[in-house]
Amino acid sequence: MPVKPAVSVVASPAAEKTTPSSPAPVSPVREFLNTRGSGRLADTSFAALMLACACSIFVIVLFIFWILIQNSHLSLAAFGWKFFTREAWDPVSGDFGALPFIYGTLATSLLALAMAVPLALGVAIFLTELCPRPLRAPISFLTELLAAIPSVVYGLWAVFVLVPIMRDTLGPFLVKTLGWTGFFEGANFGVGLLTASIILAIMILPIISSLTRDIMTAVPHSQREAVLALGATRWEMIRIGVLRNSRIGIVGAVMLGLGRALGETMAVTMVIGNHPEIHKSLFAPGYTLASVIANEFAEATGDLYYSALIEIGLALFLVTIVVNAVARLMVWAVTRGAPSRAS
Amino acid sequence: MGVGIQVEDLNAWYGSTHTLQDINLHIPANHATALIGPSGCGKSTFVRCLNRMHETNPIARATGVVKMGEIDIYREASPVEIRRRVGMVFQRPNPFPTMSIYDNVISGLKLNGFRNRRILDETVERSLKQAALWEEVKDDLKKKSGASLSGGQQQRMCIARALAVDPEVLLMDEPASALDPVSTSKIEDLIFQLKTQYTIVIVTHNMQQAARVAENTGFFLNGKLVEFDSTHKIFTNPRDKRTEDYITGRFG
Numbered sequence: 024m025p026v027k028p029a030v031s032v033v034a035s036p037a038a039e040k041t042t043p044s045s046p047a048p049v050s051p052v053r054e055f056l057n058t059r060g061s062g063r064l065a066d067t068s069f070a071a072l073m074l075a076c077a078c079s080i081f082v083i084v085l086f087i088f089w090i091l092i093q094n095s096h097l098s099l100a101a102f103g104w105k106f107f108t109r110e111a112w113d114p115v116s117g118d119f120g121a122l123p124f125i126y127g128t129l130a131t132s133l134l135a136l137a138m139a140v141p142l143a144l145g146v147a148i149f150l151t152e153l154c155p156r157p158l159r160a161p162i163s164f165l166t167e168l169l170a171a172i173p174s175v176v177y178g179l180w181a182v183f184v185l186v187p188i189m190r191d192t193l194g195p196f197l198v199k200t201l202g203w204t205g206f207f208e209g210a211n212f213g214v215g216l217l218t219a220s221i222i223l224a225i226m227i228l229p230i231i232s233s234l235t236r237d238i239m240t241a242v243p244h245s246q247r248e249a250v251l252a253l254g255a256t257r258w259e260m261i262r263i264g265v266l267r268n269s270r271i272g273i274v275g276a277v278m279l280g281l282g283r284a285l286g287e288t289m290a291v292t293m294v295i296g297n298h299p300e301i302h303k304s305l306f307a308p309g310y311t312l313a314s315v316i317a318n319e320f321a322e323a324t325g326d327l328y329y330s331a332l333i334e335i336g337l338a339l340f341l342v343t344i345v346v347n348a349v350a351r352l353m354v355w356a357v358t359r360g361a362p363s364r365a366s
Numbered sequence: 367m368g369v370g371i372q373v374e375d376l377n378a379w380y381g382s383t384h385t386l387q388d389i390n391l392h393i394p395a396n397h398a399t400a401l402i403g404p405s406g407c408g409k410s411t412f413v414r415c416l417n418r419m420h421e422t423n424p425i426a427r428a429t430g431v432v433k434m435g436e437i438d439i440y441r442e443a444s445p446v447e448i449r450r451r452v453g454m455v456f457q458r459p460n461p462f463p464t465m466s467i468y469d470n471v472i473s474g475l476k477l478n479g480f481r482n483r484r485i486l487d488e489t490v491e492r493s494l495k496q497a498a499l500w501e502e503v504k505d506d507l508k509k510k511s512g513a514s515l516s517g518g519q520q521q522r523m524c525i526a527r528a529l530a531v532d533p534e535v536l537l538m539d540e541p542a543s544a545l546d547p548v549s550t551s552k553i554e555d556l557i558f559q560l561k562t563q564y565t566i567v568i569v570t571h572n573m574q575q576a577a578r579v580a581e582n583t584g585f586f587l588n589g590k591l592v593e594f595d596s597t598h599k600i601f602t603n604p605r606d607k608r609t610e611d612y613i614t615g616r617f618g
Contacts (some may be wrong), residue, residue, distance in 0.1 A: 061443070
């Protein structure tokens with residue numbers, strides 16, 4: 024069957040290996056580039072340097088871990104691993120346990136996350152998708168300004184503003200509406216787990232919202248257009264085109280916020296009540312790992328007391344690691360099998 | 367001046383996918399060579415093997431011999447050295463948005479530490495003229511960002527950027543597929559001009575384009591080079607039935 028070419032051919036038949044008619048002089052640019060080395064040594068040393076930087080993180084973490092173990096050996100010997108599950112904290116009779124502090128730390132941090140994450144997502148979505156352009160910069164600036172306020176100032180503000188509000192307005196309101204849950208019982212002095220959680224939420228809001236905003240801004244515009252062109256509403260576009268694409272980054276932002284909440288000391292110490300007890304009621308005073316170290320380290324008389332406080336530091340270290348690991352596992356479980364974004 | 371490229375038993379993989387199988391061909395110096403074939407047939411992988419860009423993907427690997435002039439690029443040179451001698455133009459224009467047009471064009475020289483002002487100025491003018499963009503941008507070379515140009519201008523600027531280092535080989539991976547007909551024909555004119563000085567390898571989906579600019583054409587299918595011959599022969603009297611089916615539009 025004769026071939027009917029689909030295209031007209033104008034190119035001339037190929038010539039094999041013709042030598043150029045006049046050997047052109049090598050240009051100065053080419054001449055210069057040909058003198059350049061392979062950069063192999065520079066590339067290798069750069070890689071080695073970067074590897075060293077990365078390794079320094081491991082070294083620092085191991086070093087901290089080692090020092091904590093080293094300095095808490097008295098308490099480790101006295102209470103063993105049970106230290107982390109004991110409720111006692113009695114410096115006078117030398118009876119120590121970390122459970123109330125672990126509870127206080129986890130409860131305040133998780134509550135703070137529960138309050139801060141929706142708010143932070145709202146701020147980020149508003150800033151990237153809905154905010155009129157002239158307002159964008161001022162609002163971004165203000166959120167980032169929140170992050171720059173020292174934590175003791177948050178603490179002072181909480182003592183003078185948040186505590187009275189909790190005691191006189193918000194507390195009674197919660198008792199009336201949600202008292203049946205059992206989370207809002209007992210005497211309400213304004214200081215306690217809930218107040219500490221609220222101040223923590225305010226403190227981690229800027230970090231989560233500004234990171235989330237950056238991540239959402241990085242989602243390509245074509246993704247938004249693709250969803251909108253399918254007839255999506257604005258909310259659907261945000262959900263499918265923006266949030267879905269940035270979910271891994273948002274989890275990272277939340278993790279950073281959680282890390283800050285777990286370790287936050289000053290503001291929490293000022294409003295949590297500093298009482299090592301475990302109560303279901305969020306009005307009850309509590310104590311966090313970081314707070315007890317800050318409060319009692321200077322007056323830790325006796326080697327066992329000192330050692331127990333160091334072990335509280337070890338507990339904080341372990342809690343942070345475990346919480347982060349659990350969070351990663353959750354992310355992995357949720358996104359397993361789902362297509363990730365090819366880069 | 368360009369150099370010829372000799373490819374022997376080239377195989378390439380993405381993960382466990384065998385994307386190129388036993389490719390053998392000779393690309394002559396100072397000519398344009400077109401590579402055609404349906405999507406996913408391995409043409410892009412093939413050109414990326416010619417400047418060792420293929421291996422920048424962590425799951426990719428390649429075996430075989432690619433000789434650029436006298437140099438076996440997989441054994442006798444580092445990827446960095448090879449890419450200094452081989453220019454590449456991508457499917458979508460990829461200007462550096464934070465650089466002016468001027469800085470975009472000389473970025474390949476700047477990163478190598480070339481500082482002679484006079485030669486830099488000359489190189490910008492020469493490459494932009496070669497890329498047929500000089501007249502359109504000469505008044506705001508240092509004022510405008512490379513990303514502020516139109517798509518066709520951006521692509522010509524990327525060609526100028528590739529030409530500024532005075533490469534021996536110019537690889538073009540569907541350089542006109544994102545462009546309008548006017549820009550496309552400008553780029554084809556360009557290839558026609560440039561091929562006397564550079565060895566050009568161009569991947570294209572557009573068979574008329576292959577016919578217009580290239581002396582030789584290779585037809586890829588499912589990772590194999592089905593046929594490689596003069597463009598005239600490929601389009602008028604192909605040896606292989608599959609080539610004939612493809613160019614007459616019976617499949618693909």
